[in-house]
Amino acid sequence: MKVYQTNEIRNITVLGNSGAGKTTLVEAMLFEGGIINRRGDVKSKNTASDYNLVEQEYGNSVHETVLYTEFEGCKINIIDTPGMDDFVGGVIPALSVAATGLLVFNAVNGVEVGTEIANRNAEKFHKPLIFVVNHLDHENSNWENTMEMAKTTFGNKLAIVQYPVNPGLGYNKAIDVLKMKMLQWGPNGGKPEMLDIPASEMDKAEEYHNNLVEMAAENDEALMELFFEQGSLNEDEMKKGLKLGMLSRGLFPVFCTCAAKDMGIRRLMDFIVNVAPDPGELAPVETVDGKLIPISVKGPTSIYCFKTSLEQHVGEVTYFKVISGTLKEGMDLTNMAKNSKERISQIFAVAGKTRTKVAEMVAGDIGATVKLKDVKHNNTLCDKDAEIEFPPIQFPAPRYTTAVKAVNEADEEKMGEFLHRLHEEDPTYLIEYSKELKQILIHGQGEYHINTLKWYFDNVFKIDIQFLNPKIPYRETITRIAQADYRHRKQSGGSGQFGEVHMVIEPFEEGMPAPTMFVIDGKEMKVSLRGTEVVELPWGGKLVFCNCIVGGSIDARFHPAILKGIMEKMEEGPLTGSYARDIRVCIYEGKMHPVDSNEISFRLAGRNAFSQAFKKAGAKILEPIYDVEVLVPGDRMGDVMGDLQNRRALIMGMTSEKGFEKIVAKVPLKEMNKYSTTLSSVTQGRAMFKMKFASYEKVPAEVQDELLKTYAATQTEE
Ligand SMILES: Nc1nc2c(ncn2[C@@H]2O[C@H](COP(=O)(O)OP(=O)(O)O)[C@@H](O)[C@H]2O)c(=O)[nH]1
Ligand SMILES: [Mg+2]
Structure with missing residues (x-):
């Protein structure tokens, strides 16, 4: 193969809804370039692009595939992408390296969910798109309807370069209004005959041609002047205008294909070579x-x-x-x-x-x-001294989480290695070992995405794994002030253990005044603060430790041991064993023994006093609340809102955005289990959502009761 220069290279990625014909289109492009000598097809599982076992079994692209073809002295690098949004992990890298996207439409269905999502992704990367209307040989294909739908979605940016003359079963002719010729294919497609446009099509062809000339001219002042002078533009001038329009995403040229019969492919490749930008024309x-x-x-x-x-x-x-x-x-x-x-x-x-x-x-x-x-x-x-580093591509945040374990404990380690490997290949799988929940969590883009991971374990790695519901990271806190004292004393033979601690605990709030007096059981108790230690808890929130000891009843050297004892209980709250947070502890009294007092005694005294006080302090379970943003088509608004309400959502706002309704809500994480699956089935996959941790809030009484019961059950089992 010759060394292609930068201006002889085109980088494209093929995007669109699943089933639009992307993989088949790529196959035809490779065939026309002479890279393969016979065209495979998706059903026979022999395409160049869907070569992975999982893709052949699914009959669908799962990964992005890198390919190339050669045409008219250029190398066209192609990245074929999966159409399902669950596999967006393959689309993002493709968009980041390609210069142009081919957005493939299925002319039977017009604009589909995957078409819209692909466009949104391309928009994020500011990538120009060429529209390819495929499946024109299908008896139910409808080019007009596809264009109508596209107009609704893309506005007046459709720059129609080709339209089909006889869409449907015998499809073999299209009019090219840039070349002003009729293309006619034999039964095996390939190179078309270039015919004069028949008189019956002339009016329509001229109308599209004039429209295309105007759209091409709009993108450049010089072209606009030429257009006014000459009343038209020649083919080269039009190409120049179309390229400028594409680069600014001001227009989307539209082509016609039947990928399965290799019709329209060569002309599309010719346009890519002659009009789509080469890498050197892109911004640094x-x-x-x-x-x-x-x-x-x-x-x-x-x-x-x-x-x-x-x-x-x-x-x-x-x-x-x-x-x-x-x-x-x-x-x-x-x-x-x-x-x-x-x-x-x-x-x-x-x-x-x-x-x-x-x-x-x-x-x-x-x-x-x-x-x-x-x-x-x-x-x-x-190069060694070049010091060039490009920023990482940002992958979308996960939308679906499951816990996983190996069915046979002996496979745990291997499972870990394979999970890591799958993350390397698809960075939208995030693997987390949660020390808190004692679970391995897999975060992904949806149920299908996560099930594909299981497919690898079943069929390739051959390890039995099992999915479990992820546990929820609850927190515990207190709602009122409480007092407790505890004397730890142990006499065993020689030296004993002795420590006594009196404390008050209260809910901590940011900015609360320093303690001066407590009212316990109707009695006032004055305290004077000697020192404060603020512990920023690794799991969020604070523990504030106030030393109000008077007269040296507990030596300062024992204070760290008391705090340590308290922290042990903070790590394993008394209600459900979850982390506790946002508590202020004041130790104000105690006793030592001249011989028997030591660190362990005070650690145990502190821990037990804290545990007793906690139980009297109106302890509450807190649950994680997420900010959830849902984009939903207007006609599905009611169903989506109803479902959110069943999930204890607090609706914060609703606005309209680009043909979608945007719902902003606060939803408990517990209720978000499998949300992506439900949302997708309620909206036929037309909605999108994002979620992000917001805060911890107290759970409603009935939820608390249920959690306490569940916890009690696990405790007796052990
Ligand atoms: N009749 C017809 N079938 C097509 C055409 N393009 C693709 N197909 C078929 O449609 C199905 C989906 O195609 P595929 O290339 O896997 O779509 P992708 O999901 O977009 O990659 C396969 O069975 C193809 O053979 C076409 O233009 N006409
Ligand atoms: Mg495919």
Whole structure:
């Protein structure tokens, strides 16, 4: 393979709803480029893109796949993406390295949920899109309806380049209003005949053509002037205008395809080569320290690694984009994140699982390498002294959590390793060992996403794992003041143990005045504060420890032991064994023994006094509350609100946003279990939501009763 220069490279990613035909389209592009010599299809499980076992079993893309094709002297790098939002982890890296998205529509369904979501993701990355209306050979395909729906979603930005003449079962003709020709395909597609537009289509074709000319002209003053002078633009002028419009996302060119029969593919590739931007035309890439690195062969070598995956027979494959300079075989580069050296032993152009060795790759190109020591997604490798590091891609926050355990305890360690490996390949799996809950938690993008993880354990790793409901990290606190004293005394043979502590505990609030007097059982008790220690609890909230001891009844050297005893109980609250928080303790009295007092005595006295006081202090369970934001189509508002109310949600506000209603609510975490699944079924997948921890709040009485009962049951069992 020749070394392609930056201006001979196009980087595209293929986006859209599942089933739109993305993988099939990519297959045809590889075939037309001569990369494969026969077209596979998704049903026969032999496409270049869906080569993973899980994809073949699902009949659906699960991972992003890196491929390339060659056309008209250019290399087109292609990243095929999964259509289901659960697999957004494959879409984000693709959008971050590609220059242009192909948004594929299924002409039977028009704009689908996945179409909207893909556009929203592309918008976040400011990426231009080319619309590809596919499935035009289907008897129920409806091009007009697809365009109507697209207008509702994308406004007047549709720049129609092609329209079908005979959509439906015998589809084989489209009018191209940029070339002003009719394209006609034989039964096997491929290269079309370029015919004159028949008289019957001329009016329609001219109307679309004029519309396209105007849209192209709008993006550039010089073109606008030309347009007014000549009354039209030639093909090259139009291409220039279309490119500018695409780059600003001011217009979306529309093409027609039947991917399964390879119709419309060559013309689409021709447009990509001639109009879509090459990497050198993109803005420079900003580094973590604010340097701007132009995508150019000039300058030091830097590559950005956007994906790793473990593949059969080869081990770990690292996928990268060359940002600057030229990457050559045998180069030594620095991994900035780890400050370690890596040798690039081989460079490959990849088409799914097929890899072609190349000697070098220039800025802008996308490829893969193997046998690196320790490189993960988001790492930058660069020349030794170049000090270039690109910022990490931000993956969306998790929306679904489950706890997991190995069915056989002996598999725990292996399970941990495989979970880690799956996270490396798909960073939207987050693995957390919660010391507090004593559970391993997997956070992901939805139930389907999490079930796919289980698929790997069942079919590839062959380890039995089991999902469990995640426990909720409750907290405990008190609601009123209480007093307790405790004498710890133990006489066993020689030296004994003795310690006595008197304390008052009260709910702590930020900004409360220092203690001067307490009223206990109707009696006033004056105290004078000697010192305060504020403990910021690792699990949130505070413990404030006030020393009000008078007359040295407990030596200062025993105070840390008392605090230690209290902390032991703070870590295991008396109600449900959860962490306690937001309590102020005043020790004001006590007794020592000249011989028997020691640290252990005061630790136990402090701990027991605290435990007794806690039980008298109106102890309450607190639960985590999340800020939840739901974007829902207007017609589903009622169902979504009803469901939220069943989840004890407090609705904080509702607003309209881009054709969606936005609901903002506070919802207890306990009630958010499997929310993504419910929301998706209530709205047919058309809603989106985000959640973020907000605060701890007291649980309602009936919930507290239930929790106490559940806890009591576990205690007697043990
Ligand atoms: N009839 C017809 N079938 C198509 C076309 N494009 C894709 N398909 C079929 O639609 C199904 C989904 O295609 P696939 O490429 O997996 O869609 P993806 O989920 O977007 O990648 C497969 O069975 C394809 O063979 C098309 O243009 N016409
Ligand atoms: Mg696919």
